[in-house]
Amino acid sequence: MSKKKFILLSVLKTWFFSTIISTILLIVFMNLTKPEMGEHPRNCDMSGLAYGLVIIWILFLSIVSFSSLFSLLRSFHSKMKTFLCWFLLPILFIIYYFFMITEGQKINGEDILFFLITNLPWFAIWIFYYWRFGTLYFNHKIQS
16 A cells, blocks of 8 residues: 555544544533533523534544645655654644634633544544554555
8 A cells, every 4th residue: 555545544534433433422422511401401502513613623634634645755754754744733723723612711621521522533543543654654564
């Protein structure tokens, strides 16, 4: 398998699996935090917006992760530069996203939990594919 094909399949698999995992985690989170029968119900149920934001954000992270294709260029053939190609842009956007969802307000537990539900599955799967790429690439098992 070529390096380019490996990276493209990694991006697609990461997007697919992290979207499914994050959506399931968000469904569980929304069900656990919904008001009980005796409490005042929410005036407007924003759960659809939350699901949409998660799906759009993971799609955006997957598009940004195409920066990993830079690791195919000859000038990026070191471990450190490959690491930067795979993680620099996504991590910058994850940091930006965290400050965007908190809107400069005090950070509470729900914000952190929503941030983890949104980013952790994608990041964990992406690290796995980076590790696979590193073991195959630096051992020269993937042919150009």
